[in-house]
Amino acid sequence: SQQGEEDPQALSIQEGENATMNCSYKTSINNLQWYRQNSGRGLVHLILIRSNEREKHSGRLRVTLDTSKKSSSLLITASRAADTASYFCATDYGSGNTGKLIFGQGTTLQVKP
Amino acid sequence: NAGVTQTPKFQVLKTGQSMTLQCAQDMNHEYMSWYRQDPGMGLRLIHYSVGAGITDQGEVPNGYNVSRSTTEDFPLRLLSAAPSQTSVYFCASSRGKTYNEQFFGPGTRLTVL
Numbered sequence: 001s002q003q004g005e006e007d008p009q010a011l012s013i014q015e016g017e018n019a020t021m022n023c024s025y026k027t028s029i030n031n032l033q034w035y036r037q038n039s040g041r042g043l044v045h046l047i048l049i050r051s052n053e054r055e056k057h058s059g060r061l062r063v064t065l066d067t068s069k070k071s072s073s074l075l076i077t078a079s080r081a082a083d084t085a086s087y088f089c090a091t092d093y094g095s096g097n098t099g100k101l102i103f104g105q106g107t108t109l110q111v112k113p
Numbered sequence: 114n115a116g117v118t119q120t121p122k123f124q125v126l127k128t129g130q131s132m133t134l135q136c137a138q139d140m141n142h143e144y145m146s147w148y149r150q151d152p153g154m155g156l157r158l159i160h161y162s163v164g165a166g167i168t169d170q171g172e173v174p175n176g177y178n179v180s181r182s183t184t185e186d187f188p189l190r191l192l193s194a195a196p197s198q199t200s201v202y203f204c205a206s207s208r209g210k211t212y213n214e215q216f217f218g219p220g221t222r223l224t225v226l
Contacts, residue, residue: 041220100158
């Protein structure tokens, strides 16, 4: 079974608006990562947040992590049409810190120009 | 650097045929993984490797074999293709346990008739 679940499954917004995606997971983790996938392409790493961190920023991206609720959110501010993609969270939960990741099902974001 | 490369990009097989999907990385990464992506299912881990000569199963290993004879290469073998293996396959690599942001290849789209 998959570790992470994203919410919502799909999101449609206007250019310039903010987009928020949420991820919930089931077991304790070492870190949580967010990836973007453009249609027909491989995934691209966006940001990693460790279990002892609560918030992280990278450009227009803001990620929060609440380990007590086992949840994370990805905020994209001032969205652009080029942000249209699917976004996945992934958790590093493997025992013995194997480094393997388990991905959620993703949120499909459409940014309308 | 080429990053993570995968061949072929597209493949059509008949039920029962075997084939090998190739994956190579030139970043000297220790960790390599194979995922399959099905519509609405996110990415599911098939097999992974923490170094040359070491492999382990992921969530959905049945019907697939892997080997890791070198750091650079991590081929995925389909032993006897089935229609249920129709999917997009992604190979990924990462530096190691702590710095496990994954770099993805462009994917192989496989259809089994």
